[in-house]
Amino acid sequence: xxxxxxxxxxxxxxxxxxxxxxxxxxxxxxxxxxxxxxxxxxxxxxxxxxxxxxxxxxxxxxxxxxxxxxxxxxxxxxxxxxxxxxxxxxxxxxxxxxxxxxxxxxxxxxxxxxxxxxxxxxxxxxxxxxxxxxxxxxxxxxxxxxxxxxxxxxxxxxxxxxxxxxxxxxxxxxxxxxxxxxxxxxxxxxxxxxxxxxxxxxxxxxxxxxxxxxxxxxxxxxxxxxxxxxxxxxxxxxxxxxxxxxxxxxxxxxxxxxxxxxxxxxxxxxxxxxxxxxxxxxxxxxxxxxxxxxx
Amino acid sequence: xxxxxxxxxxxxxxxxxxxxxxxxxxxxxxxxxxxxxxxxxxxxxxxxxxxxxxxxxxxxxxxxxxxxxxxxxxxxxxxxxxxxxxxxxxxxxxxxxxxxxxxxxxxxxxxxxxxxxxxxxxxxxxxxxxxxxxxxxxxxxxxxxxxxxxxxxxxxxxxxxxxxxxxxxxxxxxxxxxxxxxxxxxxxxxxxxxxxxxxxxxxxxxxxxxxxxxxxxxxxxxxxxxxxxxxxxxxxxxxxxxxxxxxxxxxxxxxxxxxxxxxxxxxxxxxxxxxxxxxxxxxxxxxxxxxxxxx
DNA sequence: CCCGGTTACGCTTGTCGTAAAGATT
DNA sequence: AATCTTTACGACAAGCGTAACCGGG
Numbered sequence: 001x002x003x004x005x006x007x008x009x010x011x012x013x014x015x016x017x018x019x020x021x022x023x024x025x026x027x028x029x030x031x032x033x034x035x036x037x038x039x040x041x042x043x044x045x046x047x048x049x050x051x052x053x054x055x056x057x058x059x060x061x062x063x064x065x066x067x068x069x070x071x072x073x074x075x076x077x078x079x080x081x082x083x084x085x086x087x088x089x090x091x092x093x094x095x096x097x098x099x100x101x102x103x104x105x106x107x108x109x110x111x112x113x114x115x116x117x118x119x120x121x122x123x124x125x126x127x128x129x130x131x132x133x134x135x136x137x138x139x140x141x142x143x144x145x146x147x148x149x150x151x152x153x154x155x156x157x158x159x160x161x162x163x164x165x166x167x168x169x170x171x172x173x174x175x176x177x178x179x180x181x182x183x184x185x186x187x188x189x190x191x192x193x194x195x196x197x198x199x200x201x202x203x204x205x206x207x208x209x210x211x212x213x214x215x216x217x218x219x220x221x222x223x224x225x226x227x228x229x230x231x232x233x234x235x236x237x238x239x240x241x242x243x244x245x246x247x248x249x250x251x252x253x254x255x256x257x258x259x260x261x262x263x264x265x266x267x268x269x270x271x272x273x274x275x276x277x278x279x280x281x282x283x284x285x286x287x288x289x290x291x292x293x294x295x
Numbered sequence: 296x297x298x299x300x301x302x303x304x305x306x307x308x309x310x311x312x313x314x315x316x317x318x319x320x321x322x323x324x325x326x327x328x329x330x331x332x333x334x335x336x337x338x339x340x341x342x343x344x345x346x347x348x349x350x351x352x353x354x355x356x357x358x359x360x361x362x363x364x365x366x367x368x369x370x371x372x373x374x375x376x377x378x379x380x381x382x383x384x385x386x387x388x389x390x391x392x393x394x395x396x397x398x399x400x401x402x403x404x405x406x407x408x409x410x411x412x413x414x415x416x417x418x419x420x421x422x423x424x425x426x427x428x429x430x431x432x433x434x435x436x437x438x439x440x441x442x443x444x445x446x447x448x449x450x451x452x453x454x455x456x457x458x459x460x461x462x463x464x465x466x467x468x469x470x471x472x473x474x475x476x477x478x479x480x481x482x483x484x485x486x487x488x489x490x491x492x493x494x495x496x497x498x499x500x501x502x503x504x505x506x507x508x509x510x511x512x513x514x515x516x517x518x519x520x521x522x523x524x525x526x527x528x529x530x531x532x533x534x535x536x537x538x539x540x541x542x543x544x545x546x547x548x549x550x551x552x553x554x555x556x557x558x559x560x561x562x563x564x565x566x567x568x569x570x571x572x573x574x575x576x577x578x579x580x581x582x583x584x585x586x587x588x589x590x
Numbered sequence: 591c592c593c594g595g596t597t598a599c600g601c602t603t604g605t606c607g608t609a610a611a612g613a614t615t
Numbered sequence: 616a617a618t619c620t621t622t623a624c625g626a627c628a629a630g631c632g633t634a635a636c637c638g639g640g
Contacts, residue, residue, distance in 0.1 A: 001372055003298070018595060031631055033596060038630095043372070045379045050595060051639065058378045061565065064449050065371035072367065076360035077296055077338070083353045084340045142437065151446055154359050270356065313620060326606055328621060333605095345620065346614060 001042060003073055006066045008035040009047065013063055016053045068152065071125055075153035078130025079269055091276045092132040096120035097197045097217045098236060099136035099264050103161055107282040112275060117217050119196035121150075127267045128153035133276035135267035136160070136283070138236075140199055143261050154270050158284045161264040165255040166240035170229040173251070180256040192231035197222050199234050199262065219243075226250065236262040296337060298368055301361045303330040304342065308358055311348045363447065366420055370448035373425025374564055386571045387427040391415035392492045392512045393531060394431035394559050398456055402577040407570060412512050414491035416445075422562045423448035428571035430562035431455070431578070433531075435494055438556050449565050453579045456559040460550040461535035465524040468546070475551040487526035492517050494529050494557065514538075521545065531557040 011021035012032060022032040040047050047059035055063055092114045095104065100117065118126060120137050127135040139147045146157060167181055175181050192198070194214040212230045214222055223243035226233040227250030235243070240252035268280050306316035307327060317327040335342050342354035350358055387409045390399065395412065413421060415432050422430040434442045441452060462476055470476050489509040507525045509517055518538035521528040522545030530538070535547035563575050
């Protein structure tokens with residue numbers, strides 16, 4: 001179960017080809033073949049069908065493990081290397097779209113920061129792997145509860161903001177005139193599904209059907225779709241109201257769900273160097289929310 | 296960052312000796328020395344001080360990563376191997392002490408089960424690594440919220456029980472006559488700290504001071520200590536009341552904290568073989584609680 | 591017959607053990 | 616001086632590439 005073997009295995013499975021994986025990894029086809037053979041001999045199980053190349057049940061299972069495993073490995077490398085590396089002046093900040101708000105803009109120093117907007121589920125990995133020095137993620141949670149993030153590495157998480165929720169919808173929508181909407185009302189609403197940009201609609205909040213799927217991280221596009229009637233979007237109240245007034249054709253209706261808020265958290269590796277630590281402090285400054293460290 | 300190197304590294308750090316680690320791992324001292332040297336060359340950082348052998352800051356950081364990493368690796372191995380292995384008749388069940396209750400005893404078949412009681416924090420690892428086929432863990436959570444478990448591997452978690460909480464204390468205690476106790480009242484209570492047996496007292500529930508620490512998994516011993524006045528213990532209400540009446544000198548006082556319950560969850564690997572699957576079904580049968588799968 | 595995965599084989603590299611050397615208390 | 620780690624070196628195995636070898640479309 002050498003990580004090298006695992007890496008070639010995931011490459012082969014992803015590309016569905018030994019030769020393509022070999023090209024990508026800088027090996028020969030032969031080496032890739034030997035890697036897979038070694039893995040299969042080690043586990044005494046066939047992991048891939050050849051021709052066509054596809055994972056067997058056992059292979060699929062291994063794939064589920066391999067991704068997080070390799071991620072953690074890279075994270076460990078990066079984390080230890082970061083300790084020794086000289087603190088660079090430039091700080092890279094990964095943020096999910098809805099985490100980019102007034103608070104962030106106010107805390108941002110004049111120069112020396114690279115902001116990278118990523119889908120929420122890729123932010124923790126980016127910080128853990130060392131691609132970015134800090135991360136800002138957002139998501140739904142119970143008030144003052146931490147977000148449920150995949151623990152790819154020991155990251156320090158700090159709540160930096162919580163906000164009530166609102167629905168963004170077109171002016172003609174049945175809900176548009178109501179003062180508030182409850183979760184129960186939304187059981188068979190038609191949603192805009194935008195996992196890379198917005199709040200994920202987990203099945204827990206009713207088995208919602210999606211009207212349209214939007215793959216992208218652009219909030220303006222998402223709000224435009226919502227106000228045009230292509231589906232409902234759940235947003236932090238401030239964002240929803242701003243989008244509604246900006247569009248003219250949209251309405252923001254508060255969500256009456258006291259046990260559900262939009263929460264933003266700051267992610268930092270266990271050790272942050274000078275410039276990154278300073279930015280982290282400014283982002284967390286005065287935040288009245290829980291500080292806690294993941295195990 | 297070969298896992299072998301990581302393994303020797305953690306062994307050396309734990310034993311604080313190259314030679315001892317070599318003996319434990321079946322290597323020569325020379326090989327261990329080379330392993331550490333290889334790691335340090337790879338990361339371009341000194342990981343251990345020699346004489347005395349102790350981790351440097353970078354080494355400590357690596358240690359934090361190494362444990363979960365190696366655990367996940369073993370878990371992946373075991374999980375894939377389990378898929379191929381013939382389903383054995385014997386099922387091994389890991390359970391934390393407070394998870395052993397009437398529900399478990401009722402579901403247990405007449406024969407063919409090995410029950411292993413472990414500290415709560417070791418149950419997930421035991422299941423993930425394949426040492427046990429199923430696990431039962433308990434802990435504190437908000438009602439119908441899943442427990443926060445370390446995600447060592449993709450495990451299927453199923454809530455199988457929730458119960459209100461109560462305090463177990465000696466008859467003479469100031470709280471003993473009250474109908475209920477609130478969390479606020481307990482800010483400076485003196486607790487029995489029994490991380491291996493009971494519910495963990497997280498700092499979130501007030502910066503409680505501990506009166507006595509008990510290392511063990513024996514509930515009867517713990518209850519005896521509590522009723523004898525060595526400190527307060529938080530227990531599921533049923534357990535607390537049973538212990539109080541059994542001791543004669545103890546009192547169980549309900550905890551008035553509607554947002555906090557004792558929750559028991561069933562842990563199972565992504566695939567369970569025949570006998571284990573049957574037991575899992577019996578344990579989960581009729582449970583009115585959430586079913587959800589960790590990412 | 592071509593494309594793609596497997597097998598054979600030689601070479602390079604890496605890894606372990608033995609043994610001698612170096613360092614620290 | 617004793618103990619423990621490091622270094623030197625030789626033996627062996629592992630890993631990769633070249634090239635020949637299948638087996639299916």
